Amino acid sequence: MTTWKHDLQHPQLLEAFGTLEAVFALKGERLTSDPLSEVIRVELDGVRYYVKRYWGAGKGLRRYLGRPRVKAEWQNLKLFAKWGIPTAPIIAHGLERRAGAFVRGALVTRELENTRDMAEMASQGDPRLHDSHWVAAVSRQLANHTRTLHDHSFTHNDLKWRNLLVNDKAELFFIDCPTGSFWWGPLLRYRIVKDLACLDKVAKYHLSRTQRLRFYLQYRQRSRLSRGDKQRVLQILRFFEGRE
Numbered sequence: 001m002t003t004w005k006h007d008l009q010h011p012q013l014l015e016a017f018g019t020l021e022a023v024f025a026l027k028g029e030r031l032t033s034d035p036l037s038e039v040i041r042v043e044l045d046g047v048r049y050y051v052k053r054y055w056g057a058g059k060g061l062r063r064y065l066g067r068p069r070v071k072a073e074w075q076n077l078k079l080f081a082k083w084g085i086p087t088a089p090i091i092a093h094g095l096e097r098r099a100g101a102f103v104r105g106a107l108v109t110r111e112l113e114n115t116r117d118m119a120e121m122a123s124q125g126d127p128r129l130h131d132s133h134w135v136a137a138v139s140r141q142l143a144n145h146t147r148t149l150h151d152h153s154f155t156h157n158d159l160k161w162r163n164l165l166v167n168d169k170a171e172l173f174f175i176d177c178p179t180g181s182f183w184w185g186p187l188l189r190y191r192i193v194k195d196l197a198c199l200d201k202v203a204k205y206h207l208s209r210t211q212r213l214r215f216y217l218q219y220r221q222r223s224r225l226s227r228g229d230k231q232r233v234l235q236i237l238r239f240f241e242g243r244e
Contacts, residue, residue, distance in 0.1 A: 016044060049110055087173055088111075089110045090109055118202075150192050153188055154183075155195050158180075193232065
């Protein structure tokens with residue numbers, strides 16, 4: 001059984017993305033690949049699109065149990081849009097099952113123009129990271145969007161700088177979230193600390209302590225740290241100790 005959804009009308013886009021078969025026949029620039037998936041970039045009529053193609057969900061029972069990663073990703077991106085978190089526009093998505101087992105699936109998103117991921121900015125010494133006004137504007141957006149996720153009992157689970165895009169207007173976008181999920185109780189609190197620690201893992205090398213503290217206070221919507229906040233900050237700072 002194959003399910004494939006899109007809202008395309010342009011003939012060229014229909015030909016490229018109108019069916020799962022067409023998407024798997026596409027040729028493009030390969031950006032990443034692993035034994036279960038790949039990402040290619042294709043350009044049509046001057047617009048670039050990112051195509052994520054999965055042909056495996058893992059071995060054994062993984063093919064039958066749980067959400068395939070591709071389905072989790074498109075569902076999570078739709079949640080982001082629903083919650084007002086800017087993300088990549090979805091063009092088409094779907095998957096194929098045979099006898100109940102996952103066979104293959106794909107997700108197509110439109111390029112977010114004039115953007116760079118923040119990990120690339122950090123590694124290449126982008127001067128914007130030294131502009132206090134720019135950092136403050138992006139930090140505020142990041143704090144608000146991260147708080148929105150956590151207020152819905154949802155964590156990204158891979159909230160790294162490489163999954164944050166910023167355009168030339170200092171607008172922030174969240175991308176790539178196949179492992180994000182809802183949590184409750186102690187597990188939610190642990191995952192929240194992990195999200196915040198992933199952000200700080202790079203921030204501590206490129207931002208000042210004041211900027212990092214301001215981000216946390218914006219995230220908490222407070223002017224000063226409470227006793228509980230101080231305990232959580234220590235958990236964030238220690239989260240990756242011995243693992244870097």
